[in-house]
Amino acid sequence: MANPFKEASVDEINQVMKRSYAAFGIYRKKSIEEKSIFLDTIAQEIEALGDVLLQKASEETNLPIARLAGERARTTGQLRMFATMLREGSWIEATIDTAQPERAPLPKPDLRKMLIPLGPVVVFGASNFPFAYSTAGGDTSSALAAGCPVVVKAHPAHAETSEMVYGAIKKAIAACHMPAHVFQHVHGTSFESGKALVQAEHTAAVGFTGSTAGGKALFEYSAQRENPIPVFSEMGSINPVIFLPDTLQKNTADLATQYAGSITLGMGQFCTNPGLMLAVDSPALHDFLEHLSTGIKAVQPAKMLHAGIHTAYQKKSTAALKQDGVTLVQQAEATAHDIEALPIIAQVSGETFLQNPLLHEEVFGPYSLLVSCRDEQELIAVLKSVSGQLTTTIMGTEKDLTDHPELIDLLPSIAGRILFNGVPTGVEVCASMVHGGPSPATTDSRFTAVGINAVKRWVRPVCYQNWPDSQLPLALQNANPLNIWRMVDNAWKR
Structure with a gap:
C-alpha cells in the first residue's frame, strides 16, 4: 500500500525537533499527577477510536482483528502501567546521604541524587506491532513517563493507523493542557529522514525496533554527531531453544505440538520467534522431528505484514536452504498466494553450523533451523557461536537440569530472558520483564524495552550537593512531599 502522507524534509525535521525541545522545558516541570493523567487520557482516547482503528490496522498489516484487539489492549495497558x-x-531512585559536618578528617557534604529526563526522544515505529511498538507503544509511553517529549516516525507499512493514533494523542494533549508539541508525528521512507531525526541538534535519544541493519545504521548516525546520543535499538534475534535428552525422550509429541505453534504464530513475525533449535542427536530427536513435521505440514499459509517482509523471508529462507549440509525437513503443504508465507523447518549438523556464519542470521518469518549436535560439548560450542539474543530457552526435566550444569551456567551470558519449559513468543508487560540482550540483539544490554524499567533508557542521574531544602526538587526535599520511597542514609524510608 502506497504511503499517502508527505515525506518530511530535513528542514522540517529540524523544526520539529526544535519545537520538541521547547516543549521539553515545559513538560519536564509538569507534576507527577499531571503526567499520569495525561498517560491515562491517551489510553482512553485510543480506546475511543473503537473498531475503526482495528479495521484500518488490519487493512494495512494483514493482521487479524483478534490479534490487533489484544495488541491495542496491551498498548493502553502499558500507558496505564507507566501512569x-x-x-x-x-x-526516580531518590537517594539522600545527609551531611556529617563533624566527620574527621573531612566533613561529609549533603548529597542527594535522582533521575531526570534526557530531552526529546525520537521513536521509530515498528512494522510488526502497529500499536504496541509504534506510535503510542512502549517507547513512547516510557519516554513520556520519564518527562521527555516524543517525535514518532510512522512506519510506512501502517501509516494511516499511525495517523489515527496520533489524532488520539493530540486530543489527550488538548484535554490535559499539555504543551502542543510534547508529541509530534512525521512520515518518511528514505534513509535521509531517519538520519536527520537522529542527527538533529535537539534529539536527545532514539528508540528503534526492527532489523539489524536498520538499528546499526541509526547507531552509526549517532556516533557521527558532534555530541553522540544513546540509541536503543532492539534488533535481530534467533532465540535458540535447547531440547535436552530426558524431556525429548518423555515428551516428544507435546514438545513438537508446542513448537509447531510457536514457530508459526503470527507467521513467525515476532522478534522472539524460535528460529534456532538445538539438541544432541538421538532416536528421540528423530521422533520429535517427525511430529514437528506433521504439525508444520498442516499449517495454512497467511499473508505477511507487507511485501517487503515477504520478499526478505523468501530471499533469506531460500539462501539458507541452499547452503551445503542444510536439508529441508518440512514445508507447509498448502499453496501460498500473493504475500503468504510457507512455514519451513530445516536441519543441519553442529559441525556445519559452526563453519557457516550465514546460518546464524535471522530469517524473519515462520522458519526454524534444527542443529543436530554430536554431543553436549558441540551443542555448547554452537550456542556460544550465536552471539547475543533476546531469549534462550531450555526444554528439560529436573534430571536434565542436574545433568547439564555447564550448559545451564552459560545461559545468562547469551540472552536477556531465559525460559524454562515454555516458548519465547509472548512478552509479558511487567516490572520483572527483560526485553533486551547482548549485541546484536540490542545496542545496549543494560536496558529493557518492555516493562516499567524501560523508562530508564530516557533518564540520567543528577546529584545535588549542599542545596537549600526549599530549592531542591520535591523528590529530594526533607519532608518528602511526594510520599515516595527513598534511600536515606542507606535505608529505605517513606
Missing part, C-alpha cells in the same frame, strides 16, 4: 509507576514514585 501507576509515576504515582508510586520509587522509579
Whole structure:
C-alpha cells in the first residue's frame, strides 16, 4: 500500500525537533499527577477510536482483528502501567546521604541524587506491532513517563493507523493542557529522514525496533554527531531453544505440538520467534522431528505484514536452504498466494553450523533451523557461536537440569530472558520483564524495552550537593512531599 502522507524534509525535521525541545522545558516541570493523567487520557482516547482503528490496522498489516484487539489492549495497558509507576514514585531512585559536618578528617557534604529526563526522544515505529511498538507503544509511553517529549516516525507499512493514533494523542494533549508539541508525528521512507531525526541538534535519544541493519545504521548516525546520543535499538534475534535428552525422550509429541505453534504464530513475525533449535542427536530427536513435521505440514499459509517482509523471508529462507549440509525437513503443504508465507523447518549438523556464519542470521518469518549436535560439548560450542539474543530457552526435566550444569551456567551470558519449559513468543508487560540482550540483539544490554524499567533508557542521574531544602526538587526535599520511597542514609524510608 502506497504511503499517502508527505515525506518530511530535513528542514522540517529540524523544526520539529526544535519545537520538541521547547516543549521539553515545559513538560519536564509538569507534576507527577499531571503526567499520569495525561498517560491515562491517551489510553482512553485510543480506546475511543473503537473498531475503526482495528479495521484500518488490519487493512494495512494483514493482521487479524483478534490479534490487533489484544495488541491495542496491551498498548493502553502499558500507558496505564507507566501512569501507576509515576504515582508510586520509587522509579526516580531518590537517594539522600545527609551531611556529617563533624566527620574527621573531612566533613561529609549533603548529597542527594535522582533521575531526570534526557530531552526529546525520537521513536521509530515498528512494522510488526502497529500499536504496541509504534506510535503510542512502549517507547513512547516510557519516554513520556520519564518527562521527555516524543517525535514518532510512522512506519510506512501502517501509516494511516499511525495517523489515527496520533489524532488520539493530540486530543489527550488538548484535554490535559499539555504543551502542543510534547508529541509530534512525521512520515518518511528514505534513509535521509531517519538520519536527520537522529542527527538533529535537539534529539536527545532514539528508540528503534526492527532489523539489524536498520538499528546499526541509526547507531552509526549517532556516533557521527558532534555530541553522540544513546540509541536503543532492539534488533535481530534467533532465540535458540535447547531440547535436552530426558524431556525429548518423555515428551516428544507435546514438545513438537508446542513448537509447531510457536514457530508459526503470527507467521513467525515476532522478534522472539524460535528460529534456532538445538539438541544432541538421538532416536528421540528423530521422533520429535517427525511430529514437528506433521504439525508444520498442516499449517495454512497467511499473508505477511507487507511485501517487503515477504520478499526478505523468501530471499533469506531460500539462501539458507541452499547452503551445503542444510536439508529441508518440512514445508507447509498448502499453496501460498500473493504475500503468504510457507512455514519451513530445516536441519543441519553442529559441525556445519559452526563453519557457516550465514546460518546464524535471522530469517524473519515462520522458519526454524534444527542443529543436530554430536554431543553436549558441540551443542555448547554452537550456542556460544550465536552471539547475543533476546531469549534462550531450555526444554528439560529436573534430571536434565542436574545433568547439564555447564550448559545451564552459560545461559545468562547469551540472552536477556531465559525460559524454562515454555516458548519465547509472548512478552509479558511487567516490572520483572527483560526485553533486551547482548549485541546484536540490542545496542545496549543494560536496558529493557518492555516493562516499567524501560523508562530508564530516557533518564540520567543528577546529584545535588549542599542545596537549600526549599530549592531542591520535591523528590529530594526533607519532608518528602511526594510520599515516595527513598534511600536515606542507606535505608529505605517513606
